[in-house]
Amino acid sequence: MGVWGTLIPIIPSFHRSNIPFIDTGDANMEKRDILRDAVKHIDIKAFDATPIIEAMRDMSFTARETGRAADILNRMLEDRDCTILLCLAGSTSAAGCMQIYIDMVRHNMVDAIVATGATIVDMDFFEALGFRHYKGSPISDDKKLRSLYIDRIYDTYIDEEQLQACDNTVKEIADSLPKRPYSSREFIREMGKYLTTNAKKEDSLVLAAYERDVPIFCPAFSDSSAGFGLVRHQVENPEDHVSIDSVKDFRELTEIKIQSPVSGLFMIGGGVPKNFAQDAVICAEVLGHPVDMHKYAVQITVADVRDGACSSSTLKEASSWGKVDTTYEQMVFAEATSVLPLIASCAYHRRRWQDRPERRWSRIFEPVLAGEPK
Numbered sequence: 479m480g481v482w483g484t485l486i487p488i489i490p491s492f493h494r495s496n497i498p499f500i501d502t503g504d505a506n507m508e509k510r511d512i513l514r515d516a517v518k519h520i521d522i523k524a525f526d527a528t529p530i531i532e533a534m535r536d537m538s539f540t541a542r543e544t545g546r547a548a549d550i551l552n553r554m555l556e557d558r559d560c561t562i563l564l565c566l567a568g569s570t571s572a573a574g575c576m577q578i579y580i581d582m583v584r585h586n587m588v589d590a591i592v593a594t595g596a597t598i599v600d601m602d603f604f605e606a607l608g609f610r611h612y613k614g615s616p617i618s619d620d621k622k623l624r625s626l627y628i629d630r631i632y633d634t635y636i637d638e639e640q641l642q643a644c645d646n647t648v649k650e651i652a653d654s655l656p657k658r659p660y661s662s663r664e665f666i667r668e669m670g671k672y673l674t675t676n677a678k679k680e681d682s683l684v685l686a687a688y689e690r691d692v693p694i695f696c697p698a699f700s701d702s703s704a705g706f707g708l709v710r711h712q713v714e715n716p717e718d719h720v721s722i723d724s725v726k727d728f729r730e731l732t733e734i735k736i737q738s739p740v741s742g743l744f745m746i747g748g749g750v751p752k753n754f755a756q757d758a759v760i761c762a763e764v765l766g767h768p769v770d771m772h773k774y775a776v777q778i779t780v781a782d783v784r785d786g787a788c789s790s791s792t793l794k795e796a797s798s799w800g801k802v803d804t805t806y807e808q809m810v811f812a813e814a815t816s817v818l819p820l821i822a823s824c825a826y827h828r829r830r831w832q833d834r835p836e837r838r839w840s841r842i843f844e845p846v847l848a849g850e851p852k
Contacts, residue, residue: 509626513635515613519577519681520819527823540817543810547776548821550806554742554774555587555830561738561837563755563772566593567747569631570814571601572611575746576683578822583686587825588744589837590734591687591694592751595662595702598684598694599648600641603669604703606685607647608678609640641703647672648707652720661726662699667840691838693734695727697754728754732761734839735769742774742806746814748781775807778814778821 535545554560564582571579579602582588605611614635623630627638651665651672660668670688677685687694699722700708712719735741735758745752755772762769810817825831 505626509628509637512614512623512626512628513610513612513637516610517572517574517613517634519574522578522581522819522823522826525823526827527820528827530820531824534820540810540812543808544812544817544821547778547808547810547817548824550742550774550776550808551744551821551825552828552830553806554744555825555828555834557740557742557774558833558835559738559740560774561589561734561741561839562587563741563743564588564591564593565743565745565747565751565755566591566597567745567749567751568594568814569596569601569634570746570818571597571683572631572634572636573815575815575818576602576605577681578818579683580681580686581826582822583683583690583692585826585831586690586834586836587831588692590692590731590839591683592731592755593694593696594749594751595696595699595704598666598696599644599669599699599702599704600636602683603647603673604636604641604644606673606677606679606682607640607644609637609644611636642706644703645706645710648704649711652708652711653715655720657715657718657720659721659723659726661730662696662722662724663693663727663730663840663843665699665704665720665722666694666696667844690836691840693730693840693843695731695754697724697727698750699724728757728761730843731755732758732765733842735759736762736765736767737842738769740770741772743772743776745775745777745779746818748777748779752777773806776810776821777808778810778812778818780811780813 531545531548534541535549536542537545554562564579566579579588579591583591601611611631612635614630614633616633618630620630623635629636629638629641648669651668655665655668666684667688670684673682673685674688684694686692696702696704699705708720708722712721731754743752743755745755759769759771
């Protein structure tokens with residue numbers, strides 16, 4: 479069986495800490511008392527931010543950047559040839575923006591998604607299983623939280639036991655599949671299929687993307703609850719198991735770019751999702767398909783340019799690599815939960831998504847789906 483087989487007896491479960499949570503009555507009551515106020519996801523359909531955006535356009539600093547970003551997103555929606563890629567990094571999904579991304583998918587404002595594994599698994603899939611994120615404090619007693627098996631994302635709490643249930647659900651999905659390499663897109667589609675009969679709430683990004691044939695790519699998929707579940711799956715199945723092929727992800731995303739005469743990026747945060755989506759242009763050229771740079775690009779970030787990084791460069795810098803055109807690009811240096819709802823609400827209420835053709839890019843990778851009516 480090799481080295482993996484020898485590990486099975488000593489790995490009964492995968493904890494993010496070797497400190498077990500002892501479920502005493504008092505501790506359980508204290509834990510419930512801490513995890514009592516759930517984070518509520520903002521609903522961009524419930525308010526029209528268009529007048530605010532119009533006013534911000536004539537202001538200065540971040541306000542003007544925000545107004546121009548909203549204008550560029552609306553240009554993407556108005557351009558019938560444009561494939562829109564939503565890139566997600568950071569913890570905005572846990573912080574109350576989950577419904578924004580779901581509504582963007584359901585209302586044909588997004589054609590493909592590139593995200594961190596945590597955004598898709600630890601935040602969205604986690605809540606689809608019936609769990610929640612809770613209001614906390616950035617000045618918490620973290621040792622106390624650790625003793626109660628509560629994880630903290632700045633001022634947001636998560637129940638670690640529930641995260642482990644999410645890990646195990648990923649493992650169960652992997653156990654049920656034919657054993658071969660999968661792109662993260664393929665595996666996340668299986669997660670969406672699982673939710674069609676097992677979701678505990680109606681709204682889920684993974685489920686909405688499955689229903690709308692919107693592919694989700696997570697280039698670092700294992701850097702999340704998916705990783706814990708897949709590691710356990712592989713340890714228990716050392717000779718025949720599911721694995722994630724990130725090169726296949728890159729090839730598939732590049733194929734979308736090859737088939738898209740015009741493309742635009744709407745990016746929350748930066749890092750791997752941003753680089754991955756931008757690099758599809760270069761990869762297409764490497765494969766002998768000269769394609770246009772991403773015509774539109776918006777990035778909302780708090781990353782700083784002074785260290786030479788800005789979470790994988792400013793958009794103007796990306797132009798020197800042949801990734802992003804500079805005609806319609808906008809950096810918005812702001813914490814995303816403060817400006818994203820305004821930009822997305824404006825785009826929703828202008829309703830330019832109503833006339834967009836549906837891409838359903840998942841169908842180019844799933845021949846069985848190709849013949850189904852859109």
